[in-house]
Amino acid sequence: MKDVSKHYLMYKKYKMRNIYFLIILSIFVCCKKEEPKVIPVKKATPPPAIILTDERTVSIDTTLIGIFKSKTLQEFYNSSNNKTVWGNLKKRTYVLSQIKNCEKLGLNPDDYKSSTLEKYEKRISKLNDKELATYDILLTYNFELYLNHLHKGKLDPKKLYTDWDLTDKNLDVNSVLIKAFNKNKLDSIVENIQPKSETYRELLKALEIINTYPEDDIGMITVDSLTKKISLNDTNVALINIKKRLLFWGDMSGKDSISSIYNKKTFESIKRFQERHGLAADGIIGKGTISALNYSKEKRKQQIIANLERWRWYNNDFTENYFIINIPNYSLNVVESQDTTLVRNIVVGTIKRKTPIITSVLKTVVFNPTWTVPPTILKEDVVPAMKRNRNYLKNKNITIYDTMGHEVDPSKWNENKPGNYKYVQSPGYNNSLGLMKILFPNHHSVYLHDTNHRNIFGRNNRSLSSGCVRIENPLELAEHILNDSISTNWPKEKIDSIIETETTINIRITKKYALYQWYWTAWSKKNQLIFRADIYNLDSDLYAKLRD
Incomplete structure (x- = not known):
């Protein structure tokens, strides 16, 4: 027994020595300075050698x-x-x-x-x-x-442009x-070498279609001749050129007396024309319809060419899942695995406060956001209103803070130094951002968001915001993009319970969505020309620069 005990003690000491050795070795390895990694310099790949023909070849100076x-x-x-x-x-x-x-x-x-x-x-x-x-x-x-x-x-x-943020497109042309x-x-x-997107192909088709039209010599439809909007069965001399335009573009077919009477046939033709141009297809001829009718073939062709140029700027390597916004079309489409899964009406910036063109990635959904008044709105809207009524901000649930973060009573607000304060609107149904916003990296401090003016999505002209994009029915959109079948589940009831708290909560979007917030005013669909109003007046200027 003594021998067994003796051997056991010797084995135990031996084992302990090995453990001490391993500990000391690990400390030495951990404390040893890590060698800096050498990052290999990527050399530019030279173009391949050119295989010359057997025909006449000369040396070049x-x-x-x-x-x-x-x-x-x-x-x-x-x-x-x-x-x-x-x-x-x-x-x-x-x-x-x-x-x-x-x-x-x-x-x-x-x-x-x-x-x-x-x-x-x-x-x-x-x-x-x-x-x-x-x-x-x-x-x-x-x-x-x-x-x-x-x-x-x-x-x-x-x-x-200063408000177009697009990634560079590189080409090793050699x-x-x-x-x-x-x-x-x-x-x-x-x-x-050309873009592969469907819209680009639709634009090439639009150019092909418009080149089949004859030259037109139809006179301008003068708005001055309209004392009011033209409705069905009205009589107006402007209808003569209106009918000529409808016949030219193919929205009206067959023979017509080209009279000044607004008959049923012309009414239906006007509705088709309005639908192609993104106008309210109500058959009532107002200024918007007259403006669209007054575009000549040449002007429409130039518009198509300007849009082809834009689509060559855009990076057409779309990710698997993305939001694509067409600003002049007031539309947002959610595309997943090449399938459009959601379509939303949107509101975009006015011509004075344009929505910027951006390619980015969606990052965060914020429920019950606060809203901090930005400098432009402070200067142009808030300050004048506050000078008229000191309770203007209080009525909108906006709190004024000084540079130390202390709340300032509106009566003590210094109207001569409005920039010395921070103006924050509390969360809630009537918050300017509504009940949610979606954040994405950009240089313009813009985002997608709900609105407290929820009745404006039925309007035809929705160029009304201060630069951000407002979305119709945004909580349904949030539910859609937050629901990742692999790791997360965001049913409507869960979102509703968060909204009820009126507490600001940030949720990271786990599913990767790119954002393409772009601008185009022309395309084609089923061999039909489609146009939208150039709300930021970019088309004519761009075409002129292309032909300089």
Whole structure:
């Protein structure tokens, strides 16, 4: 027994020594300074080498390339050892044809020197080496410019607008062009380089449709001739040109006397026209309908081209789940796995307080939000109202706080220094944000929210807010996006019980939704042209800049 005890004690000491050793070793490892991780520098992938044809090839003086001051062009010809590449007639013909016919895509052939290129092509067999080199460079430079414009637009929205926040679209145009060039697949490059969205395709179809219309010489419908809105069975001289417009656009068919009488046939035609233009389809001809009727074919075509440019700015790689807002259409669609699961009417900013264009990600639902009066509304709305009536804020359940966070009595509010205070509206049914808001990262301090003016969603013109987007029936929307079958359950009863507390609660959105808050005023549907009022007056200006 003594021997067994002795061996047991020796085994115990041995085991303890091993444990001490492991503890000391772990302390040493933990205390050892962690080596900084070396992050490998990602090198730019050079474009593949260009496979030259067996036809006439000449060397290019690099000073000719330098005239264009284009790094991309320089890298392109590095891939051919500074030799001409467009010796193949079939390849040249394709490029020339694309550029010449680019009006079908809403682009301008003059931007890509179409006439100059055709002059060179006609003299191709008579060109000396320098002329051939110049022609080759011009072909490459203008075709790559054309591809860039198709992919991401001609203009940069960040240089045009301060309230357009879109992610940059990058294109390695050399790699794309050279791969297609080498594989003799130039005929697919233009199709592949363009946006893939359904709306973009609808716009291309709209351009195709409008090009089938004849030129119109219908006179303007003068609003001055209208003493009131025109209703069924009214007589008005303006109806003569109104009927001509309806016949021109195909909203009215067959023969008509083109009289000044507002008959039943014209009434039904007006309703079809109004529906296509996002107007109240009530058959009553007012200023909105007259304004839409007065657009000529050329003006509508320009509108389509401006919208094609916008859709080239937008990143069309949509996530699986997203909210897409069309500001001029006053609509919000929830799309999940390529299926539209919810549609909501919305209210957007006025022309003075525009809703910004944003691509972002939804983060948080806030129930029973407070509302802090923003600087613009403080200056333009609150201060003038407070000067007239010191109880203005109190009547709206808004509390004034000083810089120390102490509540300020309205009678002691200093109207000469309104910026020295914070103005916070308590949660509740009549809060300016309503019962909920949805937050997403952006630089404009805007969000989606409910409203205390819930009767305005039935209006036709809903450009009424101060920049944020107001949503109809928002609690149903919150229930929809918070319900994640994997981890969370948000039934209506649960949301209602939170609302009843009038306590502000933030809920993280676990299911990933992107937000595309964009602007477009034209498209097509079932071979029919669709237009919306250009509420921020952007279309004409954009078209003019595209043709500068």
